[in-house]
Amino acid sequence: MDLTALFQVTCNGILTGMIYGQMALALSIIYGVTRIINFAHGDMIVGAMLFLCMISNTYIDNLSLHFVLTLMLSVTVVWGMQKTVFNLLRTKRDGVQFITMAAVSIIFLNALLLIFGADTFTLSAPITLESLEFFAIQLNYGKVVGAMTALGTTIGLFLFFKKTYIGKAIKAVSINPEGAFLIGLNQQKIFSITSIIAGILIAVSALCLSFVIDISVQSAPDITLLCFIIVIMGGLGSVPGTLLAGLLIGMSESYVGYYISPLYKSLSGFVLLITLLLVRPQGLIRLKTT
Amino acid sequence: MIKKQFQTSKNVTLVSLAFIACVIPFLDNTYVIHFMIHVFTTMAYALSWNIMAGFCGQYSFGHALYAGLGGYFSAYLFTQYQLSPFLCIPFIFLFCGALGGGIAYLSARLKIEHAYFTLLTIAFLECTRILFEAGQWFGGASGLFIPLSLTDSLLNLRLSEFGFYYVFLCLVTFFTFVTRGIFKHRLGHSARALNHNIDAAHSVGINTVKTQAIMMFISSGFTSIVGVISAFYQNSLFPDQAFSMQKSLNMIIAPLLGGLGSPWGSLIGGIIMTTLGESIDWFLEIIDFEKGGLKQVIYGIILLIVILKIPRGVWPHIKKYAKTYF
Numbered sequence: 001m002d003l004t005a006l007f008q009v010t011c012n013g014i015l016t017g018m019i020y021g022q023m024a025l026a027l028s029i030i031y032g033v034t035r036i037i038n039f040a041h042g043d044m045i046v047g048a049m050l051f052l053c054m055i056s057n058t059y060i061d062n063l064s065l066h067f068v069l070t071l072m073l074s075v076t077v078v079w080g081m082q083k084t085v086f087n088l089l090r091t092k093r094d095g096v097q098f099i100t101m102a103a104v105s106i107i108f109l110n111a112l113l114l115i116f117g118a119d120t121f122t123l124s125a126p127i128t129l130e131s132l133e134f135f136a137i138q139l140n141y142g143k144v145v146g147a148m149t150a151l152g153t154t155i156g157l158f159l160f161f162k163k164t165y166i167g168k169a170i171k172a173v174s175i176n177p178e179g180a181f182l183i184g185l186n187q188q189k190i191f192s193i194t195s196i197i198a199g200i201l202i203a204v205s206a207l208c209l210s211f212v213i214d215i216s217v218q219s220a221p222d223i224t225l226l227c228f229i230i231v232i233m234g235g236l237g238s239v240p241g242t243l244l245a246g247l248l249i250g251m252s253e254s255y256v257g258y259y260i261s262p263l264y265k266s267l268s269g270f271v272l273l274i275t276l277l278l279v280r281p282q283g284l285i286r287l288k289t290t
Numbered sequence: 291m292i293k294k295q296f297q298t299s300k301n302v303t304l305v306s307l308a309f310i311a312c313v314i315p316f317l318d319n320t321y322v323i324h325f326m327i328h329v330f331t332t333m334a335y336a337l338s339w340n341i342m343a344g345f346c347g348q349y350s351f352g353h354a355l356y357a358g359l360g361g362y363f364s365a366y367l368f369t370q371y372q373l374s375p376f377l378c379i380p381f382i383f384l385f386c387g388a389l390g391g392g393i394a395y396l397s398a399r400l401k402i403e404h405a406y407f408t409l410l411t412i413a414f415l416e417c418t419r420i421l422f423e424a425g426q427w428f429g430g431a432s433g434l435f436i437p438l439s440l441t442d443s444l445l446n447l448r449l450s451e452f453g454f455y456y457v458f459l460c461l462v463t464f465f466t467f468v469t470r471g472i473f474k475h476r477l478g479h480s481a482r483a484l485n486h487n488i489d490a491a492h493s494v495g496i497n498t499v500k501t502q503a504i505m506m507f508i509s510s511g512f513t514s515i516v517g518v519i520s521a522f523y524q525n526s527l528f529p530d531q532a533f534s535m536q537k538s539l540n541m542i543i544a545p546l547l548g549g550l551g552s553p554w555g556s557l558i559g560g561i562i563m564t565t566l567g568e569s570i571d572w573f574l575e576i577i578d579f580e581k582g583g584l585k586q587v588i589y590g591i592i593l594l595i596v597i598l599k600i601p602r603g604v605w606p607h608i609k610k611y612a613k614t615y616f
Contacts, residue, residue, distance in 0.1 A: 037405050088598065094404055096601045098349055099546050102539060103597065106590035113583035221535060225416065228409055263424035270413040270420075277410055281400050 005258070008137040013254030014247060015139070015147035019208045021246025022150035023223070024230035025157060025239065026078075026201040032174035032237035033194045034086050039101035041202075042224030043108035048074045048206035049215045050112065053121035063125055067207055074206070075199030082195035087188075105224070112217045123210040146211035151243075153204050157197075158239045170194055174237050222266070229273045248272065300612075308463075315455050323451045325568065330458035331520050333560030336544035337465040337553055338512035343542070344550035345478055346505050347485035348394070348403070351538050352411030353513050355418055356386040358532035360514030361521030362428050365436050368522075374445045375518055382518060383511040390510025395503040412535065419533035433528040436521070447522040454523050461519065462557075465512060469553035472508070481505050482551070513541075547596060549603025558604055566592060 027041045038044075052070045056063065085104060089097050128142035161167040172180040173190045181187055209215070230249060234241030252268040315323055335357070343349050360382045367373040393414060397407050423431045439448045449457065472478040484491035484498045492498050521527055531537070540563075548559025570585050600607060 092601060094347075095343075095349060095546060095550070096597055098408070099543065099597045100594060102543075103590045103593040107587050107594070110583035110586035110590065114581060114587065118582075225412065229413070232406065232409055261424065264420065267417060267420045267424075270417045273413045274410065274417070277402055277406065277413075278396060278400065281402055281406065 009258045013251030017247035017250025018147040018150045021243035023205040024227040026198040027227045028231045039105040040108045042220040046220040049210050050116050056124045071203040074203040078199035079195045120214045120216040122214045142211035146208035150208045229269045329564045334516040335541040336556035339541045340545040340556045342509035345481035350411040351408050352415035354537040355415040356510040356513040357517030360517030364518040375447045386514035387507040387511030391503045391507035394506030398499040398502040422529035436525045466553045549605030555605035
């Protein structure tokens with residue numbers, strides 16, 4: 001067995017996994033607080049990525065400025081969604097929620113298709129082209145930066161939920177909405193704050209992902225599905241669980257892609273999900289609901 | 291008295307609708323026949339999906355799996371061994387039913403509900419799609435084709451549009467009667483009871499696991515039958531279309547729009563969905579807009595408005611309206 005290759009594949013898997021884990025966080029916290037499965041999650045990320053790539057290809061060469069613009073856009077969109085669609089749907093039945101979110105996803109996806117067309121876009125940033133040598137393995141510099149940003153955001157969010165008052169309030173609403181209401185938490189305020197955090201998370205994941213992959217509108221459903229798998233595997237609402245599930249899927253994808261065939265790469269996530277649901281339906285890390 | 295009057299007028303309406311459905315092909319208009327076949331396919335898928343979701347309240351997003359498997363198996367057996375699809379249908383029904391029933395049994399046993407159940411069905415669908423695309427079985431990503439033949443043969447389902455019209459009509463009628471039967475049968479009552487409150491249903495002695503498994507067995511088996519016939523109607527199968535999420539979504543939207551539970555909801559939903567799709571196409575042709583995506587956006591917006599305004603579907607409203615006037 002080639003140890004260098006194994007090490008290389010593992011490192012790549014871990015880096016991808018960190019990005020995956022961060023990508024699913026927004027879905028997880030929106031579900032945790034509003035109990036709505038955001039089918040348009042992938043479309044939002046892809047929309048943010050396309051916007052980022054589009055403005056990065058203009059003559060102003062400043063990635064942080066581009067990122068700030070993307071951030072503003074995604075926060076506005078998620079906040080707007082929260083104020084209109086999510087608020088309307090919170091009290092509705094499951095079926096109505098599913099179909100409405102599916103309709104929203106169809107509208108988003110095809111609006112993106114109308115605006116950007118079916119072409120593939122690439123982020124024009126010099127760091128994606130460099131590579132980093134680390135012992136005997138080669139790592140893409142952009143991927144390392146993306147993974148570290150993702151990891152930093154995940155840890156930041158974890159600490160935010162653990163330490164700050166607002167974080168604890170959000171957690172309280174997601175564990176027991178009625179109880180949180182009774183002790184005097186303003187639900188609408190919490191929802192707004194959550195949606196703003198979700199918007200920030202989506203912008204960050206768009207940035208991290210565009211370091212790693214080229215993007216086209218067609219990949220949006222795949223991203224949504226991948227995020228679903230990660231969130232369900234990690235246990236809904238659990239930040240460390242989501243990171244763990246992301247790492248697991250990233251690594252298994254990278255092993256399957258290297259040792260078996262790249263064609264079966266996306267199969268590994270689904271197989272892991274089915275196995276996990278049948279063995280441990282509550283997810284890797286269970287959120288205490290008592 | 292009023293109820294009896296309603297019954298008579300309902301029967302008259304049904305008989306006249308059935309008569310109209312039988313004579314439509316004699317208009318000899320290819321477009322109309324084609325359109326009606328499309329309507330019947332949507333209806334048949336809607337009816338079979340409705341059996342699981344409408345009664346038990348578990349939304350499967352993976353019903354394209356059974357349709358795709360049915361189509362692939364029958365097409366493969368026909369092209370390789372010249373086996374008649376009608377001979378295969380019972381076995382495909384049993385196989386796909388057992389697969390769906392097994393999934394439902396496991397998830398009911400392990401209390402995998404709502405979002406988790408939906409995701410489990412999606413996972414099975416996507417796994418199959420990737421395996422069929424990458425695994426080079428049944429033609430792989432390049433597709434499986436059913437050869438055309440010059441002579442019509444009902445046994446081999448090599449028919450003209452005219453013939454397929456009646457095959458689909460029979461199928462839809464059969465499904466409607468079965469759904470109606472289940473609706474009045476003990477099974478339907480227990481399924482609807484567990485949909486309303488699963489714990490209460492369990493405590494009055496309903497075997498919730500068995501009920502869900504049986505309903506899913508029927509539902510997925512029926513879907514596979516529709517899959518067989520529409521595969522022979524289209525003559526070609528591709529994994530990315532046969533096992534696509536979009537196909538599952540199309541099956542789901544019609545019954546939800548029409549109204550869950552009763553078969554009439556699915557029938558009306560099928561008509562509305564197909565007409566909507568065709569009229570958007572017609573509208574776009576008039577304004578001469580050729581960029582892809584606009585049709586789906588309009589479709590999505592209409593769907594959004596309808597589902598938010600009438601969340602229970604169209605059928606309960608029609609029923610109420612009809613009851614006051616007859």
